Every structure is written in structure tokens, then in C-alpha cells.
Amino acid sequence: MGNTDGFQPVSGFDLPRFAGVPTFMRLPLMGLSDPRLAQVDVGFLGLPWDAGTTNRPGPRHGPRQVRDLSTMIRAQHGVSGVRPFDLVNCADLGDVPPNPADLQDSMSRITAAVSQVRQARVLPVAVGGDHLCSLPVLRAVATDGPVGLVHFDSHTDLFHSYFGGSLYTHGTPFRRAIEEGLLDPARMVQIGIRGTAYDSEDREFAADQGVRIITIEEFFDRGVADVMAEARRIVGQGPTYVTYDIDFVDPAFAPGTGTPEVGGPTSFQALQVVRELRGVNIVGADLVEVSPPFDNAGGTAFLAASILFEMLCVIAPRLAAAKAD
């Protein structure tokens, strides 16, 4: 597999970063019916939808702002020297249109779009949107049986229901995903959990199911390398999904989110944890809960774009190697 010139991001030397219609990392934009889709290896897909949000809305505006700030991403990783766009063909696959008035319909649309992406043998990287978006993505990803999960977040999102029985909110997606057989609890790890709690219902469920929770206290005590080594052991070599809630990061570094929890990691650690996913068999990923109305000057969206590039630099070499075989 080689790369196609058409899949290189526009360079800031050719078109200044403030110019041009912004796509994810300045990649070519193509719809799901575009014939070039067949050549794509990794596709970024926007999920501008936040109907699962129970407090402060805004993530529906996330994909647009992440695209805007992602124009500041360049082509080469600063530490590893990886040049992902030379290794695999990447594209911006646009946004899945939600139905603001119908939650179930919106979820169906996401599942359908991601299914189409995967049928084209494109690895999906979704950009939310709130965390409920992960559920319909997983429905399209876990088609051959439950997958493993590396989950960065300050919340477990494992609650049963909200507001007198509502099963689908941004606090419940992974409970649903386990119940639906999309996730293998024994191959799940949640990292960064903190903040005040309603009660222990979510943690008891996790304990019952065998989901491993690494609180922020444990995270800081052990350090990134040790924690992530355990995470890699937990998911092993089976197919694994990575979900990254931007509220994993401390709100000083990522203020633009609806349900912040103080006392979190720095932006350096925010990147490190992703870098430590090297070797994991990632079959899909998402980054969610960027909320532009709370994101002064776009810093949270830029951090999100930096995390997405870090993800890509973990995914691309493995994908390129696999295809080379």
C-alpha cells in the first residue's frame, strides 16, 4: 500500500492555516458515496449531536470547531517522527446528519453511516458530539462480537438510567453497550474517573461485570507508563475501541466541555496516554464532549485535534504494517 497524493493534507506553506474551508487536519472532504472512499484507510467522521446531554448543551457544535482548530496540525509527529499521511490514506468523511427531534432516529443514522464506512474497509475515527454518540458507533463496530474498550474519562458513563427511566443519555452508553453485547467487560478499562458521585451504582455494576476502573488518584500515584501497560494487558490483541471524553483532561486545559471535573491530567498526559496505545489492535475510536460555547479561543478544540493526531500516529503504523503483509 502506498499513499495517494490526493490524500495529503494541505500544507501551511501552501495555504496559510487561516485560509481555506476547514476539514479535519486539512484532509480531502468526501461524502460516503464518493468513489475515492475505496482508497481511504482512516476516515474522520463528525457526529454533531448532543441530545444525550443532561446538563449544559453544546457538543453538537464540536465537529465544526475541531475542524477549524485542526488546521494547526502539521504532517509529522514531533517525538516519534511518524508521518501518518505518508503511511495511510486519510480523509474527512463529513458529518452524519442527526435528527434533532428524534434520538432513536439519530442513533440509527450514526450506526448506518459507520457501517457504510466499515464496509468500505475504512477505520472510523468519530468526533462528537456527546458521549451517547459512542453507542451507535459501537453498534456498527462490534459486528463480529464484543470488542475491548480503552475509555478515557472522568465519568464511568455506566449508569442505568436518568430522569425516571431514560435509558439513553450521555451517562449510560457503556451500560447499554455491555447489555447489547457490544463490549466485553473483561476487556474494558476506564481511566481517569473522578469527581463527586450520585451514588455507587455505576461502580458496583463495573465491579460485577469485571470492568477495570482506574481512578485519577491511582493514575497519579502509578504514573502514565504503568497504568497504560496495564491497559494494554487488559485489552490484549483483540479488536479494541478507544473512546476519549475530553473531560478526562483537567478543565484548566480543556474548559470547553459540559460536565467538567476538576483534578484531572495535564495536556501532556492527555497525549501520553494515547501514545502508550501503540500496538493495540484499534478498530475504531472517538473523541467526544468538546463544547465550543465554553471554549474560549478554541483551546479545547485544539487539544482535541492534537489528541486525534496522536491517535492517528498510533493507528497508522500498525495499519500500514498490516496491509504491507
Add this chain to the structure above:
Amino acid sequence: MGNTDGFQPVSGFDLPRFAGVPTFMRLPLMGLSDPRLAQVDVGFLGLPWDAGTTNRPGPRHGPRQVRDLSTMIRAQHGVSGVRPFDLVNCADLGDVPPNPADLQDSMSRITAAVSQVRQARVLPVAVGGDHLCSLPVLRAVATDGPVGLVHFDSHTDLFHSYFGGSLYTHGTPFRRAIEEGLLDPARMVQIGIRGTAYDSEDREFAADQGVRIITIEEFFDRGVADVMAEARRIVGQGPTYVTYDIDFVDPAFAPGTGTPEVGGPTSFQALQVVRELRGVNIVGADLVEVSPPFDNAGGTAFLAASILFEMLCVIAPRLAAAKAD
């Protein structure tokens, strides 16, 4: 009817305006089961709910910010000298708790709360929330047959449906209200309509039904006094509901809203139109679409509070006179 000392707003001379837990106009806060409710004449009710919003969310945060800025309202009208709190007993009746995950349930809760308010013979003034909130309020208000409507807005909100059939959004409430027999189209007037349009479906529906639309061009040509005289003629002396979308006002004066339209009235005219409702038989009112995430320094919420006070100064004298009979 006299007034009860307990219903006077806290004065800024006693408690500085920045101090204290903010209620609407610093009135006493009471739940719907509070025994004092029987003494209340006009009740402000928060509707923190925006599930009907089709673009930029935020009005769910409206009631809280309007309460905050309403602490700057004093006890006497600057022009007429009306002192509404001396004429009628007013109170903050708190917020109706929406169900963020269930639109129909949320509407039912609003209807139930307003019904309870009206059963206590309290005139409801609702503070949204998005414009879909007006529909469940009207269901509780129009219990004795269709009512008239004075509607300040830049949009007609008379569309049939959105997004492939969704009947309940903030672009459809008055279409539904007409269909449900809550409004008498012949006694409806919409003032300030402007902005780009999807098509003419809403205006054709209005024309068919006999709803009078006064565009912003006509409004500026004729002036406030002439337009409002016509509005009073249209609604006559029958029971009338007043609904005020803050996007009626030009976004320079009211930036904090989700669907602004440029080219609107000033804040002076925003108050004038309400003042010209004197003599109208108002049975309920609302002010909607204040969206704090877009409201730098609270100016829109302060304008909203000023409009609400203007409404009160129209409602209170008539109510006091009626009770005196």
C-alpha cells in the same frame, strides 16, 4: 384586594443587588404546593427547557440568568409611575423540571404545572426556555376555548414540521396550537417577522387561517403606536395570550439568542410594544429564547427582565381593577 407585605420585592437599599439568592425580581420563591400560592395574583414560572431547538441550544439556562439580572429591576415604572407590587401579589413559582430525555413528558409537566397555577387563580407569566414551551403553556391556558395571541418574534413559528416529519420543534408551536384549537387564528397577530425564509409555507398557512402578520418593514413604516393599535383591535377584549420571543429585538440589543435575525427593533421599541398592550385582557404570557451562552455580560437577560416588568405593569393595574370590582 390589598397587597401583602410578604410579596414585596427585596429593595436594593436593604440588600445590595449583587447579594442574595436571585429570584425573579427579588420576589418570594414558593413551590406550587406552598399555601401562600392562594394569595398570589401573578406568578413567574421558569421553563428551563430547549429540546425544541433546531440549531444553537442554550435557552435551558435562560430562567436562571433572567432571575440573576432581574435583581436590577426596581419597584416603580419610570414612565407611568405604576407600582405593580403595590397592586397585586407577585411571586416566583420556581422552575418546572423538564425531562431532558423525553420531549412529550416535558410538555406534559409544563401543562400540569401551569394548570395548577391557574387553578389557584394565579396569572402565569412563563420564562423560557425555547419557543416550543409556549405550546404546553397554551394547553393549560386555553381550557375554555381558543384564546387570542399577540406574538412578538422575528419568525412565525408556524411551520408544519422539521427534519422529515418532526411536529414538535421551536418552529412549529403555533401551528400545533391552532390545530389543537388553543388559538383563534382570527385573533392572532404576529409582529416583527423578518429574515430569510425556507419557503412561503408558513405565510400561506397564516393567510389561509387569517392570522395577521406584520413584517418588520411594515412595523418600521407605520410606527409602534399605529401597529399596536391594530394589534389591540385584532385581539379585542377576549382572553389573550402574549408571547414574546427575545429574537424579536435586533441582535445588537439582544445577542443572547439562538436564531437571531438582523434588522430588528431597538430596546426602546421592545418596551414600547408591551406598554401599548394596556387594556388587553391578558390571561397569560411568556418570554422565551434567552440563551445565556451567547449573552455576553448578561445584557439580553437584563432586557428580558425589563420586558417582563413592562408586561407586569400592563397586567397589574387591570387585574387590580378587576378584583376591585
Add this chain to the structure above:
Amino acid sequence: MGNTDGFQPVSGFDLPRFAGVPTFMRLPLMGLSDPRLAQVDVGFLGLPWDAGTTNRPGPRHGPRQVRDLSTMIRAQHGVSGVRPFDLVNCADLGDVPPNPADLQDSMSRITAAVSQVRQARVLPVAVGGDHLCSLPVLRAVATDGPVGLVHFDSHTDLFHSYFGGSLYTHGTPFRRAIEEGLLDPARMVQIGIRGTAYDSEDREFAADQGVRIITIEEFFDRGVADVMAEARRIVGQGPTYVTYDIDFVDPAFAPGTGTPEVGGPTSFQALQVVRELRGVNIVGADLVEVSPPFDNAGGTAFLAASILFEMLCVIAPRLAAAKAD
């Protein structure tokens, strides 16, 4: 001439307004080498460049933010009912890449791009960028002799030079354009001029050349209709360029600009003046000086988008009629 389905903007009923990669008015995006260019009648072209700015920079970010807010524009004019996208084929032609390090090269690139647009028989509507951008556009537009100019602005931009001899800044473009024979001074009108002045050099030059200046005092005294009737008489039926500096509008309505002048028109008047250009033989237009760093919540960019739509509703019927002949 009919319209092609492919040139319709995406409707907010199909794709919510917060979703999708934003193009001008949600029109199809195409490069200048796209074969579809031959079908286009009106092309929006971004000029993200502000090297001519002498005080507060920022307009380089203008096209991106105008695109974002223009997603709130719908397909039909609210007053006239004109549906421009049914009359002519419109497209977003992307941005001209400036050279941030070379002013003359940047101007050459703009002239080249607009020339290419015009050779494809597409009417260019440019979105700046600062006001110096108008000069290279005019070089591409006035290829058959000097054109007339309707110029909305708070400044004349007729100065000779800045900073000890600099000929090319955003305060000099129309002086240069007259000198270069691109504009016919006798067919030029500048509307809205106000604010403190360095001296009278610009006004004396205007008087010498026969350029008509209508100050804001005269504008308010006479009213929009009378002023614009004179403007139409001045430019007559010859080819005319329209240039709109957003600082024409009062900074309460358009804070997002680098050189505001208080005491300007409202947003309603901002649209009216464009509407009154009906019948003018417009061969090109621009809207400049939107500066996102000063534009809280995007209100200025939304006003800019509304003005651009108003321009389009003046241009499209005449163009459609001309082609129908």
C-alpha cells in the same frame, strides 16, 4: 437558463445548521479548476488576507467565520420572496491563498483568481479580508475600462499613503484604483462616511475628482430611499462594482471589525441600502473587514452573511433576466 439541483444550498431541514463543513450559504464548494465552474453564475470567493491593516489585525479570519454563520441563511428573501438559488447557479469557490510574507504577490494572486472567475463568466462576490483586497479584485474586474462604484463605509479609503510613503494599505485602495484607471470618479459614490479624520486630504481628493461623498449626517437627514436613489443615478446603467466595508454599520451592530466608528446605521438600514441597489448593473461585489477576534458570538459575521444574501437577491434576478433574453 435553469438551475441545476447540484447548486441548491443544503437545507436546514435535511442537515441541521450546526452540522456539516460550512461553505458560503451551504453552497457546493469547488476549486477554480472544477469543471462545474462553467455552470456557475455567481461565485463567492474568500480573500483571507489583512496585510493592509494599519491598526488591529484579524480580517484574515473573516471568510471562515462568515462561512460558519452563513449556515443560518435560508433560501428565500423574507420581503421580496426572491429565491436566488432558483434563479442562478451559485457556488463557494474557496479562498484565494495569500502570501502572508509578500503583499504584492498576494495582490497578484487575487487578481489572477478573480480573472479566472470572470473568464468563466462567473460574477465574483468576494469576502475579505481587509479593504485593500478590493484593489486587486478591481484590477480583474475593470478590464474593459473604468467601472462605477457604490461604496458603503465609514472611511473614504482615499488617502495617498501611510507611514511615510506606503501606497498599499486598507486606507488607500480607491485612490490607487482611480489612479490606475479602474474606477470612474464621476460614477463613484461613498456612503456613510464619518468619524474623526487625520485631515481633509482624502475629501479634497474626492472633491477634485468628482467623487460624491454622502456623510452619515446627510444619510440620516435624507433617509435611505432618497440617498440610494441618488446613488443609483450616479452609477447609472454602466458596469458597477459594489464594495461594502462592515464598519459602515454602527459598531453596536457590527463590533467585529478593526477600525470601528461610532454613530453609524442600524442593521436594518444595513440591509435596506443593498436592497435599494435593484436595477444597478453590478459586475462584482465584495464585503470586507469582518474581524472575528473582535466578534463576540459571531454577530458581525451573521450580519455580513445577511448582507451578502441581500446582495445576491439584487444580483440574481437581473442576471437571470439578462440570461433569459
Add this chain to the structure above:
Amino acid sequence: MGNTDGFQPVSGFDLPRFAGVPTFMRLPLMGLSDPRLAQVDVGFLGLPWDAGTTNRPGPRHGPRQVRDLSTMIRAQHGVSGVRPFDLVNCADLGDVPPNPADLQDSMSRITAAVSQVRQARVLPVAVGGDHLCSLPVLRAVATDGPVGLVHFDSHTDLFHSYFGGSLYTHGTPFRRAIEEGLLDPARMVQIGIRGTAYDSEDREFAADQGVRIITIEEFFDRGVADVMAEARRIVGQGPTYVTYDIDFVDPAFAPGTGTPEVGGPTSFQALQVVRELRGVNIVGADLVEVSPPFDNAGGTAFLAASILFEMLCVIAPRLAAAKAD
């Protein structure tokens, strides 16, 4: 009297407006003991003090921000062509240092500083600070008997006391000034009064004293020219002080203030009313209540600077003529 080169503001052609330490209108900065003071005709004096503020603080930061934005003022009036810096010598006299912990001491300091300014035969133009600042200025100005007052504001500031007897707040200065014999009530006019009221105490006091109040309703009904003609008649040719509370202007145009009242004049009218003071025997002036924490992007401070320049263009010609005699 001629002007001294040393008193010209720095031109934006020599030093870009964003460069340099900002002084009022880029004038020379000099302390009150500077020997050049003897040459000064009009002196701008900062009063960074807001201990009289009863609600939202911030005007203490006003002088600094007004200086910053006043760098955008140029040397010539756009309408009249007056070049004030060619007519009289102007200077920035720095700030009077308040004592944040002692209100009476702060007032004494202001009176002392303004007295020193006047002894040097410099006409003082003060920049607040909150409106209580006007009182100590008046104590230094009205040394030869009560003066007349033209007062632009949305509030009368004529209350007796606040908070159980506090005599010195920003709601009481002109009551105190009348009591102290600094103002002649028969030569006082208050323009723009509006907003909700505590009660009628202030208006009754005004009526008793013969102070003329022109409400905003009367202002809009009669128009600027008619109202200001009356204002000129009221103050006549006796010595007159001009006080301008920025909350006179509608908060859409001047959001940066602590006690806004909606429904006010535009920025165009904000300048017009000052322009109509031509011929008035102004012996001192102030502009107060600019509050930077509420002034997004500095628009209010720029309006304030524009008003100050307008004041200067009224003061300078008369002063130059008087001196020429």
C-alpha cells in the same frame, strides 16, 4: 494664543495606533507639578475610583481603558472640520490617586487635584470612575458660586441616601452638590432619564428644586435638536458643567457599565447631544461609569473616547476665541 508643537497628539502615521504607551488621545502626559502645565488649556484627568458604586464595580479601571481606545481618535472632527489640537493646548494630566480604603480622603484628593488644575487656568475634563466622582470635581469647579449643569444620564442621581443613611454613593452626587451650593437648580437639566425606579423621591426633589428632567420618552418624541435647544436656554451663558454618564446611551452601544438601562439613545445621538452644546460656557466636564469588566472588545471605551473628542470640539473653539479677545 497659538498652539505649541509639543501639544500635538502623536499621529497614527508616525506611530501605529497599537504602539506606544497610551495617553488620552495620545497627548503628552504630564504631572500636576510639570512646568508645562502653565501652557495647557484643556487637561484630561483620570479618576480611577468607584467606591460610590452600589452594585457592579469596575469603573476604577475606566481611565486606563479609555486611554487605550482613545488612541484611535484622530486630529480633526469629521463633520465640522474643527481641529481642536490646533486651537488649544491639550494634555493628559494623569490620574488622581484614590485611597481605596477611605472614601472621604479620596474625595478630598480629587478636589485638591482639580483645584490645582484650575489654578493653572486649565479647563478640567475628568474621566471616571463612577458618578460620585463628579461631586469632588464640582467642589473644585464651583468656587465662585453655583454653576449650571447639563447632565446626560439614565438616572437622576438625586437620591438622598442609600443603605440606611449613606450620603455618598453614585446615586446621590447631585443632591449633595445642590445642598452644598455647588449647583444652581434653576440652571440644571437632566436628559435621558429612564428605567425602573425605587420611588419618586428623586423626581419630587427635582421638581421642588426646579431641576428640569427630560425623560427618554420626551427625548425621542422631540428629537435631539429641540431638546438641546432647551438645554442651552436652561443653562444660558453662565458657567456650566457638563457631566456625561455613559449609561445615558443604550446598553447595546455601551454595554460596559454597571447599572445599564435599556431603551436609550444610539451612539449617533450620543455624539449629537454633545455637538449641540456649542456656545455653552463650559467650565469643566466629565465622562463617567465606563466599566471595562463588562466591555467586550472595548467598544464602550471607544464610544467614551469619541464623546470626549466631541466635547473637546465644542470647548476648544470657544476657548480659543475667548483667549483671542
Add this chain to the structure above:
Amino acid sequence: MGNTDGFQPVSGFDLPRFAGVPTFMRLPLMGLSDPRLAQVDVGFLGLPWDAGTTNRPGPRHGPRQVRDLSTMIRAQHGVSGVRPFDLVNCADLGDVPPNPADLQDSMSRITAAVSQVRQARVLPVAVGGDHLCSLPVLRAVATDGPVGLVHFDSHTDLFHSYFGGSLYTHGTPFRRAIEEGLLDPARMVQIGIRGTAYDSEDREFAADQGVRIITIEEFFDRGVADVMAEARRIVGQGPTYVTYDIDFVDPAFAPGTGTPEVGGPTSFQALQVVRELRGVNIVGADLVEVSPPFDNAGGTAFLAASILFEMLCVIAPRLAAAKAD
């Protein structure tokens, strides 16, 4: 002692967090004359007052914003599992009304209110307001002799006077408290001190008195656990007051304050230090200097609410145990 249902915070499952009039942690609001006060164990009291501020004002708005953001606090501690509202009865006791025009009167009012709280055997937790507020609180708390002090701050607040002799500013409260015999210097520890200094006067006073100062350099060198173990030794088991100036935390995590000092702890450490107060005999506490005008999107207020909850989780178990005896 059991808990009373009436003292449970409103759950986000019942009333969404954006709804309802915000009280501290959604607890019941009651005035000091409310008969329920007798049942309260811990009372949150707002002190909206900043007359002691020597630079940038704003903390007067602090209690209101902390209440707003505290609606995001849930019922259970994430690490320890402590559920404070199940252990003790908590309430929001409203705000003490300051007299903006009289500093000494304001201090008297605070002392009186806290005395009343303590007479009802309620442990007071005050929310400022600026740091001078701690002095009148201490006057009500140290009624049985001097108490110990754990003081988190970037400044010592031990200066003698400001501005030529002013004894009461936010830089002097603990000097006064020692002089008045309210604090036992030998049982005082100040943690986090940093930033530029006027001189060494405060530190020399501390050294003379035996007050222990732990600079931020020592804090980072030794780590939280070691430093806090020393703090616990210093205050021992005697009655101890805890005062927390939000500017203890680095301004990246807590920008909303008037006198920030860079180079401070993270938000994680901000919580840790409180958690390490377990076992201390806390008789009162405060959190001060949250300044909403500088707090974009409320992050500082949310951190403050998180710290208050952390305090409560230290106070409640000890109080419950003591009462159980």
C-alpha cells in the same frame, strides 16, 4: 443524630442541574430566623462583599456564582465514598447583607450573623467575598479564646496597613486577628505563599509571632502529604479555622480572582490539601476571593464548589461521630 429528608440536596435525576433557583449544593435555603435552623449542623453562608479589595474588584459577586456552579456537585465523594448529606444536616443560610457604603458596619453585620449561626450550634462555612471577610467571621468564631488556622493562599495577608494607614483591607485580616487575640500564632500555618513582594514586613511579623509559612517552593519540594502532616501537627486538636483563598491555586486553574499569582498548585492538589485535613477539629471555614468578572465560563466557581464539598467531606464525618458520642 440522623439526617432529615428535608436536608437532602435536590438530585440531578429529579431536577436537571440547569433548572431551579441555585442554592449552595442545591440545599434548602433558610434565613437565620427559620425554625429549621435548630436542626442544621453545617451552614453555608454567603458574604458578598469586597470593600477590602485593593486592586481588581469582583468578589462581591462570588457567592452567587459559586451557588450557580455548585449545582454540579453530587451527593457522594468520589474517592472516600463519604456521603456528607447522609451524615449531617446541611443548609444554605443565605447571604449576609453588606453595607456597600460602610466597611465597619459591614464587618459588624457579618460578625452578628455568624454569631447567630454559632449560637444555633451550626458550624459555619462562609463563601466570600474578599479575604477581609475572614476577620469578622473569626470575631464570631474565636469567642472562647484564640483558635488555630490552616490558611491556603498565595499571600500572607499579614500586612500592617495600606494606603497610608488603612488597617482593614484584604491584605491585613490575619494581622488584625492576631492583634485582637482571635488567632494563636503558634497554631497558624500558611501554605502556598508566593509571588512578588512589597517587602519582608509580613514575613518578619510572621517570624516574630511564630507563624509557620510554607512557600510554594517548599510545598512542591516536599509534596502534599508531608506538608499537610506538618499542618496537622501545628494545629493539633485544638479548635481550628480553615481559610482558603482561591488564589492559592494556579491562575490557569482559577483565573477568576483579583490578585492572581502564577506558579501555584493544580486543581488536583487544591483538593488534596483539604482532604488531608481529616481529623482536624474544624470549628469554621471559609473560601474567598472568587471573582466572577474574571471567571470565563465559571470554571473558578466550579473549582470553589468542589473545594467546599471536599471541606464538607472532612467536616461531616467528624461532626457525626462527635454527635453520636
Add this chain to the structure above:
Amino acid sequence: MGNTDGFQPVSGFDLPRFAGVPTFMRLPLMGLSDPRLAQVDVGFLGLPWDAGTTNRPGPRHGPRQVRDLSTMIRAQHGVSGVRPFDLVNCADLGDVPPNPADLQDSMSRITAAVSQVRQARVLPVAVGGDHLCSLPVLRAVATDGPVGLVHFDSHTDLFHSYFGGSLYTHGTPFRRAIEEGLLDPARMVQIGIRGTAYDSEDREFAADQGVRIITIEEFFDRGVADVMAEARRIVGQGPTYVTYDIDFVDPAFAPGTGTPEVGGPTSFQALQVVRELRGVNIVGADLVEVSPPFDNAGGTAFLAASILFEMLCVIAPRLAAAKAD
């Protein structure tokens, strides 16, 4: 050498920090032709110029905002107790006026101004402006041969050219400086380098030249003390220039900059690295890339001022000692 009273900063006890025209650290302001210049030891010089910026402009406004926030700096270092203003005479030397329309002329002006400063035997500390400003400063500093460089930054700024051959942008200054013989590559160290890269061209150039690059990963691994010991070894005792790009610091601590890179040091480390420069033979320094349009509430400018004070506390003792010899 003693200090002159006239060179002491104005104390916040005499003039509150919010009052007065702000100069760097409230030092006396003097032009380069001021006779007092001969007495100055260290001069702060503003370089309000950003024509080298390739993406988001704004640093032209940097010097003004740094001056404003530097009013919060006091006279004594909190850790070392150094009182720099007692050791050396410091002054604010104003701004070098750039020519916004001519990059080469602007660079010449900076070089000329710094040369004049150095001829007066004043050590220059420049405040940008963008990073290209360092080049003309170095041209004035390295007059006796190449100097060493301690360079704090997230970018190497060692690129050859941008945009098809532009040699002078904020990404190229140190490449030019090496080529021009202004810097000794063997005595250069760059600290904090991180972020995505265009390619490896800059790093290869560094390697070829012998420039030492310490990435952020190495920085965090080794710690400040170890890294800075190496830095001191690299530059040795030869004349050394210190350049500090504020984007060295993590954007959570320094959001106000145009090209942020996440994953950087804290504000504590930002000061530490400077403190570790003790003993270095500093002959000039700068701090660049503070961009006010992105600096909410001035936090970045305050950090910049704190870093400048830290620099001064390293420079002053050495300078005083040298002069004492």
C-alpha cells in the same frame, strides 16, 4: 553604582495598581533621547510588531497589555528576596515604532533603537511582538561577534523559508541569525520543543550546526534543575542572549498566543527555568508572542510580566556586582 530614587517603581501603596498610565512594572517612561537614559542600567523596550506571523495575528498588541498587567508586579522577589530596583536603575524605554507596511524598514528601526540603547550602556530587555523581532534585536546585540542563546519555545524557529521563499517570518529568525553570524550554534540551546512538525528540516539543520535541542519529553524526564545545568554549561560565560517565546508554556497557563502547542510546562516551571539562569552572562533578552486577542482576562500577559521580573532578578545582581568591581 547606587540607585536613583527616580528609578523606583510606583508602589501600590501610593497609587493603587488600577490607577495611572501603565508602564513596564510602573517604571519611569523615557524616550531614547531622554538625558536620564545615561543613568539607566536595564531598559524595557516594547516591540509592537507582528508582520512575521504566519497564522493568527495579535502580538502587535502585546507590549501594551504586558505593561497593563505588569502593574501587579511588586518590588521584591518572593523566594530570593532580591530587590532588583534597589540594585540597578530600570526604565521603560517606550515602543519602537514599526512600519506596518514595510517589514525590512521595521527591522531596521528595531536594530537602530536597540543599538542606541546599547550605546548608552543599557542592557535591553525587549517585549514583543512576534518572534521575528528577535532577529533585528540580535543584529544590534551581536556587534562584537556571535553570542550564545538560551531559547525557551515550543518551536525551533529554524526553518529556511515559508510560503515559497519568504526568508523573514516568525518561523525563521534563528536560522537567519546563525547565517548572519549573530549566534554561535555551539552555544545555543533550545528548550521545550514539541508539537507536530512540518518535517525534520529544522532539526536536521540544528544537528548539522550543533544546536542543542531539548524536547519537552526530555525536559519532563530530567527535570528543570538538570536541564538548566546543561543549558548553563552550553552557553558558558560568554555573552548570551535569552529569548522566551510565551508558547514555551502550556496553553492552559498561557492561552494568549498565536501558535500554541499543548503538552508544555506549568507556570511554576516557566519561572523556574529563568531562575536557573543565575550566573549566565546575559547581554540582552526578550519575551515574545503574547497575543492579547486570545488572552482572556489578561492571564498570559500577567505571566509574561512575572517572567520578565524573574529575568530582571537574574540580571540585576550580576550587573550590580560587575559595576561594583
